[in-house]
Amino acid sequence: MPYPVLDAPISPLRQRLIDDMTMRRFSQETQRNYIRDVGRFASFLGRPPDMATADDLRRFQVRSVKYLLLSWQSWAVLSACFAALTAIFAKVGVENVSSDFATFIRTIVILLVLGTILAATNQFQPLSSISSRTYLFLVLSRLAAGASWICYFRALQLGDAARVAPIDKLSVVLVAMFGVTFLKEHLSLSNWVGVILIATGAVLVGYKG
16 A cells, blocks of 8 residues: 655655656655655755765765764674674585584684784784783683584584574573673663564574474
8 A cells, every 4th residue: 555755744855856756666665765865965964965066975975884884783784694604604614524623723714814804904902901801801702702613513513504503693692681680781671572582583493393
């Protein structure tokens, strides 16, 4: 059923944009997205978008890219994508090698990649500048990650990647619980509903009916 693109009064400029998109047979959802983006551009400019210059557009594009790079949501989505690829590649990679040796090879690759990144971005810092408390928790974090990798690769050897990966993501549920218990973080009711849904989904996907 058709629905209006906007509920608020429509300015002549916005109406012209809507008419142009309608003639091009853009869907209602596409029109909403265009209008939303134009509205963001207008807010950035502080004046009507039809008064924008090429330099204004460039500045808005640079700002948008910076926002994506600084947004934790963007990095979290990328992390999920790479984690999915990790499960698929690892499942194929451990077919003819022990899970522990596969973890060892993976660790070497990560060391080389991170070393290259640190060298290229000049992020190396003196070891003496790091506190003993930071060293302690970094070591504990690495030990926990190493144990996780060993268990994960072993699970991939024994089970299907499509079921192992969701069970592994129960770590999301545990992080939420540990964060509230030990770090005194706060989750709203809707956040807890999401955590429960994640746990339920992981169990259902991992269940072999």
